[in-house]
Amino acid sequence: xxxxxxxxxxxxxxxxxxxxxxxxxxxxxxxxxxxxxxxxxxxxxxxxxxxxxxxxxxxxxxxxxxxxxxxxxxxxxxxxxxxxxxxxxxxxxxxxxxxxxxxxxxxxxxxxxxxxxxxxxxxxxxxxxxxxxxxxxxxxxxxxxxxxxxxxxxxxxxxxxxxxxxxxxxxxxxxxxxxxxxxxxxxxxxxxxxxxxxxxxxxxxxxxxxxxxxxxxxxxxxxxxxxxxxxxxxxxxxxxxxxxxxxxxxxxxxxxxxxxxxx
Amino acid sequence: xxxxxxxxxxxxxxxxxxxxxxxxxxxxxxxxxxxxxxxxxxxxxxxxxxxxxxxxxxxxxxxxxxxxxxxxxxxxxxxxxxxxxxxxxxxxxxxxxxxxxxxxxxxxxxxxxxxxxxxxxxxxxxxxxxxxxxxxxxxxxxxxxxxxxxxxxxxxxxxxxxxxxxxxxxxxxxxxxxxxxxxxxxxxxxxxxxxxxxxxxxxxxxxxxxxxxxxxxxxxxxxxxxxxxxxxxxxxxxxxxxxxxxxxxxxxxxxxxxxxxxxxxxxxxxxxxxxxxx
Ligand SMILES: Nc1ncnc2c1ncn2[C@@H]1O[C@H](COP(=O)(O)OP(=O)(O)OP(=O)(O)O)[C@@H](O)[C@H]1O
Ligand SMILES: [Mg+2]
Numbered sequence: 001x002x003x004x005x006x007x008x009x010x011x012x013x014x015x016x017x018x019x020x021x022x023x024x025x026x027x028x029x030x031x032x033x034x035x036x037x038x039x040x041x042x043x044x045x046x047x048x049x050x051x052x053x054x055x056x057x058x059x060x061x062x063x064x065x066x067x068x069x070x071x072x073x074x075x076x077x078x079x080x081x082x083x084x085x086x087x088x089x090x091x092x093x094x095x096x097x098x099x100x101x102x103x104x105x106x107x108x109x110x111x112x113x114x115x116x117x118x119x120x121x122x123x124x125x126x127x128x129x130x131x132x133x134x135x136x137x138x139x140x141x142x143x144x145x146x147x148x149x150x151x152x153x154x155x156x157x158x159x160x161x162x163x164x165x166x167x168x169x170x171x172x173x174x175x176x177x178x179x180x181x182x183x184x185x186x187x188x189x190x191x192x193x194x195x196x197x198x199x200x201x202x203x204x205x206x207x208x209x210x211x212x213x214x215x216x217x218x219x220x221x222x223x224x225x226x227x228x229x230x231x232x233x234x235x236x237x238x239x240x241x242x243x244x245x246x247x248x249x250x251x252x253x254x255x256x257x258x259x260x261x262x263x
Numbered sequence: 264x265x266x267x268x269x270x271x272x273x274x275x276x277x278x279x280x281x282x283x284x285x286x287x288x289x290x291x292x293x294x295x296x297x298x299x300x301x302x303x304x305x306x307x308x309x310x311x312x313x314x315x316x317x318x319x320x321x322x323x324x325x326x327x328x329x330x331x332x333x334x335x336x337x338x339x340x341x342x343x344x345x346x347x348x349x350x351x352x353x354x355x356x357x358x359x360x361x362x363x364x365x366x367x368x369x370x371x372x373x374x375x376x377x378x379x380x381x382x383x384x385x386x387x388x389x390x391x392x393x394x395x396x397x398x399x400x401x402x403x404x405x406x407x408x409x410x411x412x413x414x415x416x417x418x419x420x421x422x423x424x425x426x427x428x429x430x431x432x433x434x435x436x437x438x439x440x441x442x443x444x445x446x447x448x449x450x451x452x453x454x455x456x457x458x459x460x461x462x463x464x465x466x467x468x469x470x471x472x473x474x475x476x477x478x479x480x481x482x483x484x485x486x487x488x489x490x491x492x493x494x495x496x497x498x499x500x501x502x503x504x505x506x507x508x509x510x511x512x513x514x515x516x517x518x519x520x521x522x523x524x525x526x527x528x529x530x531x532x533x534x535x536x537x538x539x540x541x
Binding site for chain 2: 022058060078085086088091092093097099101102103104105112113116117144147160164211
């Protein structure tokens with residue numbers, strides 16, 4: 001498979017603020033690539049720079065060194081104003097915080113990208129409605145974000161990205177704020193959707209089980225400054241039954257190896 | 264078995280007291296109580312110091328009624344209200360629009376900032392004679408003073424609203440394919456509306472106050488003129504009548520701002536129990 005996205009010797013440190021030391025290196029010499037249609041999961045310690053990495057891939061932040069190449073084009077270095085957030089809707093990003101618009105209802109938030117892209121019609125509306133049903137938000141469409149629970153807001157922000165069908169999706173702990181039952185349900189839904197469309201997904205999580213269950217490949221990052229600590233190809237056959245995966249012999253072995261690498 | 268029912272009833276009663284019709288009644292009763300106490304103090308003071316210095320409440324009400332009946336009060340009040348409305352709009356609308364225009368021009372914003380701060384801080388009362396000199400004693404000088412007062416209040420609160428917006432929401436919109444104008448319309452503006460309203464809410468009584476002050480200095484109509492004239496005639500009760508009219512106008516204007524705001528900001532969570540409107 002051809003590499004769709006390549007991260008080469010990426011480094012990042014934040015600019016200094018007046019009266020402060022410049023930040024230490026958050027990411028140092030990080031390299032990996034993502035193939036077209038691949039499901040990549042990334043695990044790493046908290047504060048390790050995973051969100052920072054996704055921000056740079058989505059072009060809402062610049063790298064301090066190295067290169068990010070998407071479809072053979074390098075992201076601009078240094079100058080924030082020349083960035084193209086989302087690269088013309090080719091990269092969707094489910095951020096760690098839900099970033100819902102507080103003055104729009106659940107449904108209006110989900111429809112926002114379609115409206116912005118001028119793609120709002122009966123067909124896309126029906127699609128949005130089916131996604132709302134799939135994540136169990138039916139009946140809450142007219143509620144404002146402050147009237148939804150943390151997990152419901154998270155699900156709203158998830159389908160706000162799915163609804164416009166970007167070819168690449170970055171997800172930053174999208175299932176962090178939901179209970180175990182719903183989480184498995186959402187994981188299964190995500191795998192089903194991915195199987196249908198075979199998008200490229202880069203999925204950040206703290207949960208090693210989730211990382212293995214979903215992925216074609218798992219990347220383990222080190223502590224700050226983060227680089228690649230290990231890479232694991234997951235060959236557990238698909239379609240997978242997430243509820244039963246815990247007992248799969250390959251899973252047990254992978255879990256042990258990844259746990260040892262995550263400090 | 265009985266305990267949960269009882270506590271349930273108690274909770275229901277408490278809820279009724281807080282937010283229901285009973286709560287409304289309780290709050291109205293307390294407001295009435297405060298009013299009665301204030302009236303008693305007023306009456307007491309007028310007895311203590313003499314009617315010459317402080318007109319009695321009853322005398323004020325009688326004059327108020329007769330003032331309304333012969334149309335004199337309404338005529339002056341409507342003049343003042345007209346000034347305030349025109350000044351409020353002429354000052355408030357550009358002040359709310361300007362920060363949106365300047366959003367893409369940080370250089371210009373920085374350059375005009377000292378001027379804006381100066382305008383905001385300058386004593387408006389001291390400017391009134393200047394405006395009268397420039398624009399005469401007609402309606403123009405009053406409107407100029409109101410515009411000057413309202414503009415800076417609304418400008419700075421709108422600016423604060425734009426600056427308080429979470430940049431992550433803008434990034435989200437950009438990633439979703441929103442154009443600059445989409446972002447201005449669907450992200451920046453709705454995000455700034457609460458701040459714009461906070462500015463309008465503060466500016467509104469100021470616009471009425473500025474109208475009265477300008478009339479006090481020089482005019483031949485309006486509530487300020489009425490106060491000026493009556494003070495020259497040592498007519499304390501008459502002054503009280505004019506002041507009561509000013510208070511009433513401010514209360515009505517505030518009520519209107521409340522209603523408009525409530526309709527525009529339905530999406531906001533209620534801040535706390537006391538902020539809940541009946
Ligand atoms: N804008 C910023 N300015 C300075 N430092 C920052 C900034 N954003 C993040 N950092 C620092 O970068 C480091 C990595 O942050 P990041 O949010 O990428 O971690 P993370 O791996 O996503 O953590 P978590 O799993 O808890 O979400 C942290 O030490 C944080 O303090
Ligand atoms: Mg993070």
